[in-house]
Amino acid sequence: MYQKDLFKNKHVLVTGGRSGIGYAIAKQFLQLGASVTIASRKKDPLEKAVIELSAFGECNGYSCDIRNVEDIEILANHIKSEHRKLDILINNAGGQFPAPAELISTNGWSAVINNNLNGTFFVSQQMAKTFFIPQRNGTIINITANIFRGFPGMAHTGAARAGVENLTKTLSQEWAEYNIRINAIAPGTIASSGLDTYPAPLKKFFTQAQEENLMNRFGTVEDVANSVMFLSSPLSSYIGGVTLYVDGMEHLAGDRMGLYNVLKGFMK
Numbered sequence: 599m600y601q602k603d604l605f606k607n608k609h610v611l612v613t614g615g616r617s618g619i620g621y622a623i624a625k626q627f628l629q630l631g632a633s634v635t636i637a638s639r640k641k642d643p644l645e646k647a648v649i650e651l652s653a654f655g656e657c658n659g660y661s662c663d664i665r666n667v668e669d670i671e672i673l674a675n676h677i678k679s680e681h682r683k684l685d686i687l688i689n690n691a692g693g694q695f696p697a698p699a700e701l702i703s704t705n706g707w708s709a710v711i712n713n714n715l716n717g718t719f720f721v722s723q724q725m726a727k728t729f730f731i732p733q734r735n736g737t738i739i740n741i742t743a744n745i746f747r748g749f750p751g752m753a754h755t756g757a758a759r760a761g762v763e764n765l766t767k768t769l770s771q772e773w774a775e776y777n778i779r780i781n782a783i784a785p786g787t788i789a790s791s792g793l794d795t796y797p798a799p800l801k802k803f804f805t806q807a808q809e810e811n812l813m814n815r816f817g818t819v820e821d822v823a824n825s826v827m828f829l830s831s832p833l834s835s836y837i838g839g840v841t842l843y844v845d846g847m848e849h850l851a852g853d854r855m856g857l858y859n860v861l862k863g864f865m866k
């Protein structure tokens with residue numbers, strides 16, 4: 599639907615691009631003419647993804663833990679020496695685990711906040727300092743989650759993603775003077791590799807939640823990638839600081855306490 603050369607001569611960084619939503623985003627950018635760097639922690643799956651994605655265009659990958667500022671600086675230096683510039687950053691890497699709030703350990707809380715809030719900030723800051731501010735140009739898309747009515751059953755990620763939504767508003771205003779445009783996309787429940795990481799007993803809950811969705815389905819990774827293409831392209835050039843919900847209206851309707859109630863049920 600988009601023009602094939604929409605992102606010609608653009609270089610894109612997709613964190614967490616080796617799997618699921620990030621992989622679909624990287625693939626669409628390649629199909630629309632961009633060159634793409636993907637970055638995540640595990641080397642073997644990263645290399646496999648780079649080989650597969652290279653069928654669609656120029657793709658390379660670097661191992662990087664977004665919780666580690668030294669890793670992020672090294673990543674920026676790699677991109678600078680290989681590509682000289684970065685045009686678009688997609689902060690997609692992240693992860694969390696389901697637990698009632700009273701059972702989240704100090705380490706568990708910190709791990710999710712570090713990954714989903716701090717990681718997004720430090721990658722954005724580094725890429726802005728190395729590329730976007732000197733270039734006076736850049737686009738950032740933060741992938742968050744459906745936190746519209748809170749996130750019972752995953753308090754840590756709800757708090758982290760709310761932080762990212764607020765950061766999206768703040769940074770888009772502060773960095774407007776550098777022509778850096780920043781928006782967020784909040785996926786609802788997306789049928790992706792990320793969903794497979796949840797324990798088997800939760801699968802029944804997911805089936806029920808899928809049936810209850812007003813559009814009668816979970817989202818696809820392509821649903822999210824399509825929206826990323828729009829918010830990264832000149833088609834959205836007058837849009838900044840917003841969070842776009844890509845969730846089949848999950849943020850408006852449905853039982854928000856469902857996950858939490860299932861978790862509490864396990865504890866009885």
Ligand SMILES: NC(=O)c1ccc[n+]([C@@H]2O[C@H](COP(=O)([O-])OP(=O)(O)OC[C@H]3O[C@@H](n4cnc5c(N)ncnc54)[C@H](OP(=O)(O)O)[C@@H]3O)[C@@H](O)[C@H]2O)c1
Pocket residue numbers: 613614615616617618619620637638639640641643662663664665690691692693694713717741742743744784785786787788789790791792793795
């Ligand atoms: N699927 C959904 O229903 C859904 C809904 C809302 C939001 N989200 C969010 O959307 C994003 C993508 O989700 P997904 O479903 O595609 O999940 P996924 O397949 O588990 O993808 C997560 C990716 O992030 C990378 N990653 C995680 N922690 C990292 C770190 N510290 N440093 C660098 N890379 C890291 C992982 O690679 P390594 O393990 O190799 O590092 C992996 O490639 C995540 O932030 C997720 O929480 C997903």
